[in-house]
Amino acid sequence: MFGGIIETGRCFLAIAWRRLIRRAATSPGRLTTLTAVVVVLGLAFGLAGVLAMRASVGLVSDVTDRSGPLSLQAQDIYRSLSDADATAATAFLGNGVEPAELRKRYLDDIARASSALTVALHSAEGRSATALGVLVRQIPVYTGLVESARTYNRQGIPLGGAYLREASALMRQTILPAAQELFRAEATRLSDAQRAVARWPWTVTLLGLALLGVLVLTQRYLIRLTNRRLNRGMVLATVAALVAFGWLAIAASGAAGHISDGRDGGSEQVGLLAEARITALQARADEGLTLIARGDGKAFEDDFKVMMEQLAGKDGKGGLLQRAHQEAPDDAARAAVQQAQQHAAEWLTVHQKVRELDDGSQHAEAVKLATDGDASAASAAGRLDAALAEGIAGGGRRFDRAAAGAGDALGGADIAVALLALAVAAAAAFGLNQRIAEYR
């Protein structure tokens, strides 16, 4: 019983298929098939084009609105926290009650780090989110330890110093590495996004070429078949396809060009300078901790030397700063780096004098030279930090300009491609339908 039904169904299908083949073999059949192919290809090209453009726009806005700012925020978080740690330590280095301005500076640093954190939390994912989690959980613990240290210190008992050392260990071993990880994760994300924007949209290109090919072949077939001039619909479709293809190519290559300009001139320079800044901040903390340890700070002084060598090389003419100098995109950037190199050299000179004083049992004088006045090591380190910050800001501006250019290049491309692709499909369908109608 069932067998009969299946047999009948199969029969029907076979007949329908044969009819289709037969019909496709006729001229109107072929034309209908071609219409379907052109419409489907046109729409596929349009869809792929729109998706590619939207993906590029998304990446560019990711770069401008998210990764770019987030990597700057990560630097700000690092700088604020490192400064908070150094400031808290300096406040304890003085005798008796901590100076009010140092207390304020410490609190400002924590406030700045916290507000940068709040903003960063909105947009972080993956590695960055993990690093941010560490920061969010540990910063309150850190500030709690510092307050304990402060309370005991005011009572005149050494327990305060022990709490400060514990706080500092937490900062240096857990919090600052997380801030650095956040910065590096965002920098990686940024360059990944930049590379992705710069990648050529091959799927769209191939679909576009296939579409143009089919359009041209169809028209040749039509001319042969009907022995007539060009079909208006098909010509319109071809023109629309060409315009869409050109638009896509110009937008994609424009955006890629701007983004790679932004990388070479902006974000790479910013990355180098930011690494330099973090290294300098570590060295500054080492300098303070060496003094606080009073004779027991060899490990910190050794770390200072390592950091300074990474920053400026053995002779002051190498390291991260020299690389930033070599890769500087223009004179302004080069000048900012040169300033930084000069301040680093000044700092190193003062630092050596500080060490001579401290090693020669003149601790109070060493502390004064390290922290007090324009000729102090802290002042030189501050100038270095300012020069690096300026270099970073300059790189950031170049980068923003380039990213804005990329955004402009892509602007409207998705809508244009969508409309043009619909026009291709509609015009081709209209043109071919006219010919099919002639057979009815």
Place this chain on the structure above:
Amino acid sequence: MRKIVATLAVVFVLAGCGQDPATPAVDSTAAAAVPRPLNVQDPAQSPAPPSTSPPACDVRASLRPPATLPAPGKMPAGSTMAKIVERGRLIVGIDQNAYLTSYRDPRTGEVVGFEIDLAKEIARALLGNPDAIQWRAITTADRIPVLQRGEVDMVIRTMTSTCERRQQVAFSTEYLTSAQRLLVNKGSGIDDFDDLAGRKVCATRGSTSIVTIMKQPSKPIPVATDSTLDCLVLLQQGQVDAVSTVDVLLIGLAAQDPSTEVVGKPVSDEPSAVAMRLDATDLVRFVNGVLDKVRASGRWTAIYSQWLGTAPPPPPAKYLD
């Protein structure tokens, strides 16, 4: 045909719609990570046992001083003391965190305490100036290495004279007698080592105290730090159950936190002495002479009672010959 085009156009528009960002879930398993002072060892590793056990010795006996001490600044030519006079200052390895014994006063930034005053007496006799001293803050574990490297002239840092250490450095006569006990939170119910089976007890790395903790039959878990003060931080934060070291240091800790108390039977006998290089026998004799004078003149009693409370009689000097 037109219908297909229209449908696809709708699809195009829909494809452009953004997704709603998902609201992140709250991590309900988030737990506080308890911070720690730098260089904490938990559990502490036992120090490498000496390759050969040291010969038996009298840990309190030292070299006899000369009948009369040379006048300050006028040391015998070629002696260890003459080199110090030539340099103009004595370099002393100290603790800067042992409240009352040897610590930096946060209010003045100066190091003060019982051992500091003792060192000043030595500088006074050697250089004629009690302040001609370069203080070098060192950790417990660094006491012998800094002496061996010649970075300090002497170490005055509640250093217990032991036969094993006497193989590496020379000790003066005893300047402070103490014994290892326990510091616990008040109301903790811990009265002695017997109550600490399987619980954490803190002392400094490289100290005799950490070895004594490891030897207790109740098998507490030793935790080592760089400084006894870090042990108090750990006790306050609930990361250890007790601190165990010589009682003078425990009194200094208890004085900083009224919620703690010193308990337990003494589990060791710890004569503190000034440590010097093994070959600086002339300096050892000189320091012993100074200590004799400090004991006899009542200066010892004065500085002890200034810092540590009612003074017992000073520990008597004992000599090898």
